[in-house]
Amino acid sequence: MRAVVYDRPQEFAIREVPVRDPGAGEVRIRVLQSGVCGTDLHIHEGGFIADYPLTPGHETVGIVDAVGAAIDGLSVGEHVVINPNLTCGRCEHCRAGQPRFCPSFGGLGTLLPGGFAEYLVAPQAQVFSAEGLSPDVAVFAEPAACAVHGIEVLKPRPGTSALVVGTGATGLLLAQLIAHAGAARVTVASIAADQLATATALGLDATYLMDRDRLADDITALKALSGNGFDYVVDATGVARVQEATIALAQPGATILWYGVANERDRVSVSPYDVFRRELTITGSFSEIDTVPAALAMLRAGRIRTDGLITHRFPLERYGEALDAVRTDPTAHKVMLVP
Incomplete structure (x- = not known):
């Protein structure tokens, strides 16, 4: 089968690698998209x-x-998604x-072969039926699961205000969940006008x-928009200076x-006195x-x-272009690799 293979950071190739037979308790999956x-x-x-x-x-x-061997509850031909994380x-x-603090935390796509390939072998415990869902919806199961955990950490109270900075796919998944968790008003901010239009839709x-x-x-403008800052401020960009700015928006x-x-x-x-005086909570969601x-x-x-959310699709052979789209293309929202 064809797969993206890194020998070391920044150095990858599309290679023919053996298709592994599933062992006891394992499932082999033909990848539709990742x-x-x-x-x-x-x-x-x-x-x-x-x-x-x-x-x-x-x-x-x-x-x-x-x-x-020893597989039950999953059948050949069934549409499935993967929980990649193992402890x-x-x-x-x-x-x-x-378990997320396990020193051996890792999984498919980080420590073990992942989904940028034609086939993937995973333990049954990590495989979930996606029957009835379009593959274009089901492929969001993992980022949506990360957003669900984000809600577990955030614990939004009913009637509150929230700001999510960053409108990538996971940012918009999380923003929707904050609204359903009871926030009275959810604002999203971004440098990407097309993604903000999707947020409105x-x-x-x-x-x-x-x-x-x-x-x-x-x-200044966001604080004016909110009145006096937000009850919940979420950075979904991973950009350090934006993360630092979230403190002023709270x-x-x-x-x-x-x-x-x-x-x-x-x-x-961070000003520790500011955190102390305003009783701010700063937390992460790993x-x-x-x-x-x-x-x-x-x-x-x-x-x-x-x-x-899905704006771009690339075959395996154009994996480098897919990375570039995620990194630099302002029109790219969610990028898919399709074997």
């Missing part, structure tokens, strides 16, 4: 717990192609019910077009969620572990809509 996201850019550069050589791809929808199940964090309350070269002006008693994946070397400046079923339920119910 989403390319900002995390894949970090993996390309050697970040985000990646281990090389590696085939990336962690947002995958496909069809069961073969099953190993050891034995360390103190796993045994304490905090998805039913979000207000949008604001940013200019990161005039971030101080953006802060009203007293607010919760600030840094949801976007920042560079590991980035640093921000990854989903067990929220794929909830995400699938929300996708099936239409509580999370994905209309208009």
